[in-house]
Amino acid sequence: MKLQTALALALFVGLPPxxxxxxxxxxxxxxxxxxxxxxxxxxxxxxxxxxxxxxGTEEWTRxxxxxxxxxxxxxxxxxxxxxxxxxxxxxxxxxxxxxxxxHAESRRVEKLLAYQRAYDDAWQRLHxxxxxxxxxxxxxxxxxxxxxxxxxIFVKDDCALCASFVQRLQVAGTDxxxxxxxxxxxxxxxxxLAKRMQIDPTRVRSGTITLNHDGGRWxxxxxxxxxxxxxxxxxxxxxxxx
Numbered sequence: 001m002k003l004q005t006a007l008a009l010a011l012f013v014g015l016p017p018x019x020x021x022x023x024x025x026x027x028x029x030x031x032x033x034x035x036x037x038x039x040x041x042x043x044x045x046x047x048x049x050x051x052x053x054x055x056g057t058e059e060w061t062r063x064x065x066x067x068x069x070x071x072x073x074x075x076x077x078x079x080x081x082x083x084x085x086x087x088x089x090x091x092x093x094x095x096x097x098x099x100x101x102x103h104a105e106s107r108r109v110e111k112l113l114a115y116q117r118a119y120d121d122a123w124q125r126l127h128x129x130x131x132x133x134x135x136x137x138x139x140x141x142x143x144x145x146x147x148x149x150x151x152x153i154f155v156k157d158d159c160a161l162c163a164s165f166v167q168r169l170q171v172a173g174t175d176x177x178x179x180x181x182x183x184x185x186x187x188x189x190x191x192x193l194a195k196r197m198q199i200d201p202t203r204v205r206s207g208t209i210t211l212n213h214d215g216g217r218w219x220x221x222x223x224x225x226x227x228x229x230x231x232x233x234x235x236x237x238x239x240x241x242x
Contacts, residue, residue, distance in 0.1 A: 053080045054100050077158040082226075086160050105226050151176040151241070154218045154229045155197075157189070163197045165228040170200060170209075181214040181227060 043057075050060035063080045066087050071078065078086075081104060085097035153169060153176055155162040169176050178199070183189045190211045194204070203209040223229065223240050230241040 053104070055080060055084075059084060071160075075158050075160045078160055082160060101226065106224060150232075152179060152231050152238075153177070154179045154181055154214065154227055154231070155193070156181045156227050157193060159227055162228040165230060166197045166199060169230070170203070175208045176230075177210045177212060179212050179214045179217055181218050183213045185213050185215075 046060050047057055050057050053060075055063070060080070063083050066072065066083050067076075067078070071083060071087060075083075081097050081101040085094055085101065088094035088097060151169065151174055153165060155166065155178060157180070166178065178194075180190050180193055190213070194201075194211055199209060199211070204211060218227075218229070221231065221238050223231065223238070225240060231238050232241055233239075
């Protein structure tokens with residue numbers, strides 16, 4: 001009798017009787033995607049991303065938790081190794097992430113240089129004899145920085161360590177030229193960066209600190225390592241300072 005009632009209701013609402021006659025649990029499994037499958041997809045993605053950075057799944061989970069907190073607000077584009085290194089819970093953890101970052105950056109620079117060589121070869125094949133545009137104050141394989149013997153510091157936006165490096169130079173009374181990588185030639189970006197880094201405006205006006213667009217200078221140096229980078233010219237060669 002109950003089955004006949006169910007069939008009658010199904011016909012009344014216009015649904016196939018075999019759908020309405022099924023238990024509710026079976027209907028939900030047909031009409032809704034499997035949550036288990038979605039969880040497996042997310043776990044697989046996290047495992048792959050963790051491997052890409054040389055991390056375990058627990059470390060990747062901690063990175064995501066850190067970026068959901070204050071660190072993610074202050075530095076929303078911070079890479080996993082920097083985030084875990086900055087928030088390391090022991091000296092051993094800090095050394096581990098520093099070593100992983102050195103290896104990762106070394107591989108990145110090798111790939112960058114390999115591509116640069118391929119680009120140079122392609123230019124010579126496709127446009128032999130055509131001179132490439134030179135950046136202002138820059139020469140191939142070198143860099144021209146205003147002033148003699150001045151320190152240069154290369155920084156970028158969303159850099160957790162850049163501000164502390166700049167403050168260290170300011171406290172020491174060092175004259176330096178700041179170059180913002182990725183400024184897109186936008187003066188407003190540099191001004192905002194200077195405010196956030198609390199650069200003394202009187203020193204900027206006096207010229208003991210200068211604010212500049214990078215304009216490709218950092219790549220022209222060919223120095224390994226992540227930003228921030230403090231560099232000086234020693235015997236005609238630009239070298240990264242500790």
